[in-house]
Amino acid sequence: MTETVLEVNDLQCSRAKGDPVFSHVNFKVNAGDIVVVQGRSGSGKSTLLKCLSHMNIYSGEILYRGKTPKSYGIPHYRTRVLYVPQRASLLPGTPRDFMEAISNFGSYNKKSSAERSQSARPRGLSHETIELAEEWGIDEELWDRSWSNLSGGEMQRIALAIAVGMKSAEVMLLDEPTSALDPDSSASVENYLRSQIKASDSNLKALVWVTHSEEQGRRVGNRFMQLSAGGIQEESVDSGV
Ligand SMILES: Nc1ncnc2c1ncn2[C@@H]1O[C@H](COP(=O)(O)OP(=O)(O)OP(=O)(O)O)[C@@H](O)[C@H]1O
Structure with a gap:
C-alpha cells in the first residue's frame, strides 16, 4: 500500500x-x-x-503525513522534513561545534518512537556521524576546522553526515548534495543514501534530490520531476533502458 509522507498542493512561492x-x-x-x-x-x-x-514563505498547502507543518511545530517539523543546503560556509565555528549544538537542540531531542529505544543518542550521534564521514573520506581532524576553511566537497560531506547522523528525518531535501565531490566520493554518498531508503530499520523514508546531472538523476532516482515557472511535471520512467 502506498504510504504518502509528503503532499504538496497548489504551491506558489514568490x-x-x-x-x-x-x-x-502539485506532487x-x-x-x-x-x-x-x-x-x-x-x-x-x-x-x-x-x-x-518551511524556510520560505509560500501559498498553497504542504502536508507531512497528512498534517500541516504548523501542527507539528515548525522547529520539530524541520527535523522531520530536513533541508540539507548546498553550502554550509556561512555557519559560524566548526562542524564539531555545530554537531554538539544540534545534539542539544530541543526539537531534535523530541524523539520518534523508533528513536526512543536508543537512550544514549547524543554520544552515538557524534561517533556514528564521524565514522560515516570517515567512510566518505573525511579525516576526523576536519571536524575541528572552521567551516570557512573547508573545501566545498569537505563541507558537503560533513553537512550530509550530520543530517544523516541526526536520524530525525523521514524526508531529506538534498540541494545538489554531491556537486563539489569527485566521482568516487559521489558514488559512495549515493550508494549510502539509496541503501538507507531501502533499509527497513532506517528512519529515512524518502529523498527529494535536486541535481543538474542527468546521469546522477538516473542512478539515484525512481521518480523524475521537471520544475518550471508554471508548475512541476513528472516524467515517466524510461523502462526501455
Ligand atoms: N534570497 C533571494 N532573494 C531574492 N531572489 C532570490 C533569492 N533566492 C533566490 N532568488 C531568486 O529566485 C529564483 C529561483 O532561485 P533558486 O535558487 O531557487 O533557483 P534554482 O533552480 O535552484 O537555481 P540553480 O539551478 O541555479 O541553483 C531566481 O530567480 C533567484 O534569483
Whole structure:
C-alpha cells in the first residue's frame, strides 16, 4: 500500500517583490521514493526545497503525513522534513561545534518512537556521524576546522553526515548534495543514501534530490520531476533502458 509522507498542493512561492518563482506545483512523495527534481538554473529548485522545509514563505498547502507543518511545530517539523543546503560556509565555528549544538537542540531531542529505544543518542550521534564521514573520506581532524576553511566537497560531506547522523528525518531535501565531490566520493554518498531508503530499520523514508546531472538523476532516482515557472511535471520512467 502506498504510504504518502509528503503532499504538496497548489504551491506558489514568490520573490521578495511579489512576482512568483513558480506556481501550481502539485506532487506527492511516498515512502521509498527518491524524487529527482531538475529544471533550468533559476527555475526555483532550491526555493522549492526551502518551501518544503518551511524556510520560505509560500501559498498553497504542504502536508507531512497528512498534517500541516504548523501542527507539528515548525522547529520539530524541520527535523522531520530536513533541508540539507548546498553550502554550509556561512555557519559560524566548526562542524564539531555545530554537531554538539544540534545534539542539544530541543526539537531534535523530541524523539520518534523508533528513536526512543536508543537512550544514549547524543554520544552515538557524534561517533556514528564521524565514522560515516570517515567512510566518505573525511579525516576526523576536519571536524575541528572552521567551516570557512573547508573545501566545498569537505563541507558537503560533513553537512550530509550530520543530517544523516541526526536520524530525525523521514524526508531529506538534498540541494545538489554531491556537486563539489569527485566521482568516487559521489558514488559512495549515493550508494549510502539509496541503501538507507531501502533499509527497513532506517528512519529515512524518502529523498527529494535536486541535481543538474542527468546521469546522477538516473542512478539515484525512481521518480523524475521537471520544475518550471508554471508548475512541476513528472516524467515517466524510461523502462526501455
Ligand atoms: N534570497 C533571494 N532573494 C531574492 N531572489 C532570490 C533569492 N533566492 C533566490 N532568488 C531568486 O529566485 C529564483 C529561483 O532561485 P533558486 O535558487 O531557487 O533557483 P534554482 O533552480 O535552484 O537555481 P540553480 O539551478 O541555479 O541553483 C531566481 O530567480 C533567484 O534569483
